[in-house]
Structures are given as structure tokens and as C-alpha cells.
Amino acid sequence: MSRTVVVVGSSIGGVRAAQALRSEGFDGRVVLVGEEAQAPYDKPPLSKQFLAGEWDADRTLLLSEEAAERAGIELRLGVAATRLDVAGRQVLLADGSRLDYDAVVIATGAAARPSPWRPGSGVHVVRTLQDSQALQADLQHDGPVVVVGGGFIGAEVAGTARGLGREVTVVDPLPTPIGRVVGPEIGRYFTELHHRHGVSTRFGVGVEEITGSAGDLRVRLTDGTELPAGTVVVGIGAVPNDGWLADSGVPIDNGVLCDEYSRAVDAPDVYAIGDVARWFHPGHREHVRVEHWTNAVEQGMCAAHNITHPDDLRSYRPVEYVWSDQYDWKAQIVGRPTRGTRHELVGDLAGEKPRAAALYTDDTGRLCGAVTVNWPKALAQSRRLVTEGATFDDAMARVSALPPPAARPAPVPAAGGRP
Template sequence: MSAHAVGRGPGADGRAVIVGASVAGVRTAQALRREGWTGPVTLVGDEPHPPYDKPPLSKQLLTGAWEPGRAVLLDGPAAREAGITLRLGSPAVRLDPAGRRVSLADGQTLSYDVLVLATGAAARPSPWRPGSGLHVLRGLDDLLALRRDLELPGPVVVVGGGFIGAEVASAVRARGREVTLVDPLPVPMARLMGEEVGAHFNGLHRRHGAVTAFGTGVESITGRAGALTVRLSDGGALPAATVVVGIGSVANDAWLRDSGIPLEDGVLCDEYGRVPGHLGVYAVGDLARRRLPGPGGPQRSEHWTSAVEQAACVARTITRPSAPSAEASVPYVWSDQYDWKAQIVGAPGGARLHRLIGDPDGSPARFAALYSGDGARLTGAVLVNWPRAMLMARRLIAEEGALAHAERELTATGQVSRA
């Protein structure tokens, strides 16, 4: 099959290889079948486990409310029924675009006509290396190792106050353990939602019995599991049985560095997932650094909803190359922390908070924070325990709705708590 015959529409019978078995890879494989791709579809995963969903790692799986099987996205029988071949437990180690071949760590080589790169992102490595007892949380093996260490008696220290760190702290408290959350910023969530709303998240930790050491960094972590010491930049020291480090992520693109694929902390691609200069090669999910319409440079979107939407877009582009379509998507991410379900839509970061509707201190709390970049249009919102408000805000952002109109719609069902 020639390179120019790839993706000649529904019924295409070329060999599709998808490298990466998280939600973006799985949904791409499934979407290809829905779009009429009849050729072989192979899904490569570096872990031996069946493909699974990752958001529950820091939520239901860490609390123990779920066992791992409940997070499976695609098991063997479902894969066979869909005609998807699973190649698990052997990561891709090299790509030869000229020869259209992917080499795996076990020595096997896969040939392809269409290749989708979906290897996602990994936890940013910890700069601290004690003898044992330190964890990051990005995969199922990380989760299982952390759950084992949480059986050790003693306090837990979480380094990093972003979503992962906050969710881990919440899950640890749900297990009845002492936890201290450390971050160099006085208000960690200010990075995403500004200091005023971020301060309510600070208070959430304290109300649920977590200790916060915000505004101070970590100098060192020493010792072993069960007897660790976390030394802080303000001179303090925290004892810990277990330490969890959540300080961001890095794209899983190291295996592509000698391939000629354009990289920039991820794979550069257009809004349809197409990799420039490499016909038949696409990127999707956390790995994809997309060039989007409008101002701003290429960006990675590490959100579950975005990964699912990108998967559908790439499958349509592969099967209908003459008429690709990319739906305009409003960014969306959620976080479960204690008794709060926080949902963020649009782009509140960098915009100005204009109105807080509802009550952050209620029992239960319910509020919506509205943001605008220009004072006229609604550009972002943070919603807590208010699904209806989230749906309204997402619709209005997509429609480039007026901020005043958003305020009227939301205040019709909530109580204004600040002007």
C-alpha cells in the first residue's frame, strides 16, 4: 500500500498501529472502527495490564473505593470483538518513519500504513531520591506500590499542591491518615484560578484535617520507607512514613528523539493531529502539542475530555483525509477533593475573576467563579458541586457569550455572594 493511499475513506484496509494504550489510544482505535476502518488495528501498550483509565488513580483507586479492574477501558474479549489487537507489556523503543516500522523493546517490529502516536506523559521525576518510600503517581504500578506503602503507620507528606497532589492528600485523608501538603506557592491553585478562589481550596484542606505547608519548598528527602525526613526551605522538617511527589509531567517522547518527528515537549501537530512532514503519522492525547487556530503557540492539553475529543478527530481525519474536521472544544477538567467536585471550563488562568456566585463556605459548598479576559465575554469558570452551572458555563464559553448574560443565567439559580 502506497503512502498516498493511506486513509482513502471508510473501508480503508491499511495497517493501523497506535502506540500508547491509555484513553487517547484506546478511543482512537475504537473510533477508527466506528468510522469504517476495516484493516488491522494494533494497540501497543508499555504496561502488561489491560488498558485502563487514569483519573481514578488519584481518586477511587487510591481511596480503595475501587479495585483496578473497575478502571479497565478495553479488556481482551472486547478488543477481539472490535478487531483490535493488543500488544501489551513491551514499549515502543524506536520509530523508522521512512520504513514505516515501529520497534518494540522485545525485539518485535510492527509495520504500519497509518501510525498514531499516543504515548502520553509521565510524572516529572522527583529530584529527591531517598532509599525507599517515595512515590509518584502516573500509572497502575505506581498506584499499587503507593497503596502498599500506605499500610505503613505514620504520617504522609505530599509534595506539590496542584490537582494530583490535592487529590492524593484528599484520598489519604479518606483512609484516615495524617497528611501534610507542601508547595512553594502560598496558594497553589492560584496557578489555575487566581488567588481569591485558590484560597478557598487552601481552606478546604484545613477543614478536612490536612496540614498545609504552603509558601515553602523542599530541600531534601532522606531515610527509608516508614522513617523519612522531609526538610523544608524555611528550616522546618517533617517526619513521614511515605512521601508522594506530584510536581508536573513530561511528554513521553524520548523514544522518538532520533526519528525525525518534530518534538517540543511532545509531538508537534496541527489541529487535526497530523504530524507535518510525515504523511500517515498522527499524534493524540497528552503527547500531542497541537497548533490551534487563534493566538498563542502550540500547546499540550493534558485533560481526559480533550484526549477523547482528539481521538475522534484523528479517526475522522484518517478515514476522511479530504475533509478533516476538528470540533471547537472548550477545555474542561475536573478534580475530586474531599467533598468538592471541582470542574474547570475554558481558561480562567490569566483572566480576571469577575463574580463569585453561590457559597464556598456552605454545607455543602456550591459556587461558580466567572472569569473574563476582556471584561465583556465569559472566558473561563470554576464550578464546585454545581453540574448545572458547569453545563451553562461551557455552553456560553463555546458561544462566546457575554459575561453579563452568564451572570444573569447563573444568578437565576444561585445566590450572589460577592459583587
């Protein structure tokens, strides 16, 4: 008897899970449900190439209707899932229809944390294609841009806006950007990166109020100063899209609580992947939720394997990895630098051609994470060493012995003069 798998969520995790079901040999029915009406698209370019006007929407496409048909994946787009009936094995949709399932994959991701400041207009978040299009339109006008939040999204939007010729200020209550991830010492290099590209920063101070409307906004900070802005972008984190599961009986605690196989606790035919999943990591011996593109892809593949091969279950125990393109830096992070008690820097982040790796160790004396900039070989080596559980001293010796990367060609200016 043919089985049906319903995948709820049409971003990268859901798409890759649906495709992986086929590559794993699943021959039943696969239905991919998406709240947005447009074909599934990739989100990292929304704060960079698409926002800058260098890419059109087609270039962000993850799965066309033709490709879905070839793979035997049914698309139900433009309709949100509103409820999960675990006992009845059904997904209820906003149009009143129901989808029966033998297994369901929850891949609804996370939403941008809403702005607590609500002026008349001109305040944006960046999470969807529609968000990026709205911000793109505002960035065509003159006027300063204030970015609230110095994390990955904030930094990438700041770089894009600056490349479009806007005057940009980044505000964050932390003393350095992405300090929660890399620590204050390495974070200072990211502050200098903003300054070298003409972006102003106000770190260590929060936003108290935003008033006005698009083109004429005032951002009042907690130290009493005011910043004029034509446009404000708020990037203050994300929250898992798990509200539609509130009465399902599936355990929710900062995401869907899962076992090491990505199965929802006490609901073995329900899987959760990506930003919405909080699963038990066998290596860390704790439940974790990870908001990274790579994690969504890899967890989707793991869930697809376990659905297709229930007698050969694989635990999901990744080494974390995330990247961010900021100005002329490609920053790549592996492992868990936040667990480090000290770090050492190999290379240079202050020169004209910065390339370096910051290696982090914890109380065990092992390598627990690394941050690399413009150094792919150091990233590959560090990821391998974290996976192997290498000692910090051994990691320092191996990374220090790596040859420097080949010189990168000078960027070719695009239309408008932005590299």
C-alpha cells in the same frame, strides 16, 4: 488494499482512538501497542477509588481482550515502542519486532515528573497502576504522609490518605493550591477545604531535601523546618513521553508538534493525541498541550475521523474541560481561567453545602473560563457560553439565574468509615 493503523499507547487516548477508528468505519487492521503488560486501564481512579481500596483493578479496565477481539483491535501489550521510522512507515518495538503502518497514532501520554529527592525508600509518584499499588501498600502503615505538590493529583491523594486515617501535610511553593489554574483568590477556598478535613498545609515554601527511608523520613523545607513522614508523595507535574521519537524526524517541542488536524508537522501520516501532543488550536491561534482525560478522548476521536475520512478533515478546537474530586467537592474547570484578568463568584464556597461558579473574563470582555464546585448546571451553562464566545456580563446574568442544585444525599460510609 487493506490499510493498517498502529496506535502507540494503551491509556485512555489510545484506546478511544482505536475504538473510534471502528466507529468511524475504518475496516483495515488496527494494532494497539502498550508498554504495560496488563490490559488497558483508566487512570483517574488511581489517586482516589483504587488507592483507597474501594475499587479493584478490574473496575478500572478500559478494554478487555474479549472486547478488543470483538472490535477487531489487535493488542500488543507488554512491549514498548522504541523508535518511529517515518520514511519506512514502521514502528520498532523493544522485542525487536517491527509494525508496518499506513498511519500511526502517537498516544504515549506523559510521565510523572521524577522526584528530585531520592532517599532510600518511601517516596512515591502516582501515574500508573503499579505506582498506585505501591503507595497503597505504604498507606496501610501508620505514620504521617507528606504530599509535595498542591495540584490535582496532590489534592486527591491527600484526601484519600486522610480518609484512610493518615495525618497529612501538603507542601507547595505557591501561596495556594491549584493557584496556577484558578488564581490565588479562588485557590484560598481550596486551602480552607484541606483544613476543614484535617489536612495541614505549608504553602509558599518548597522542599529542599528528603532523607531517611520508608516509615522514617524527614522532609526539610526551604524555610529550615522539618516535617516527619512515613510516606512522601511527589506530584510536581508531568513530562510528555516523547523521548522514543528523538531520532524520528518528527518535530518535538514540549510534545509532538501538530497541525490543527492533529497531524505531526511535515509527517501527514503521523498523528499525536492527548498529553504527548502539542497542536495548533485554531481558536487560540497558538500551539497548546493539554494534560486532561477529556482532551485525550476527544482528540483521539478527531484523529480517528481524519484518518478514516481524509477528504473530510476536522480541525481540533476543543473548549478545555477538566474535573477533580477533592473530599466532598467536585471541582470542574472549563475554558482557560488562567487567561482571565478578573473573576466574579456566583454562589458560596464557605458554607456547609458549598456550591458556586467562578467566572473569568479577559481583556476582550468575554467569558474565557469558569470553575464550578458541586454545581453541574452551572458547569454545563458555562461550557456552552465559553463555546459561544459569550460576553462576561451575559454569562454572569445567565449563571446567576440558574436554580440551585438539588440536595445531595448523605454519603454512605464504606468499609473503614471513609465515605
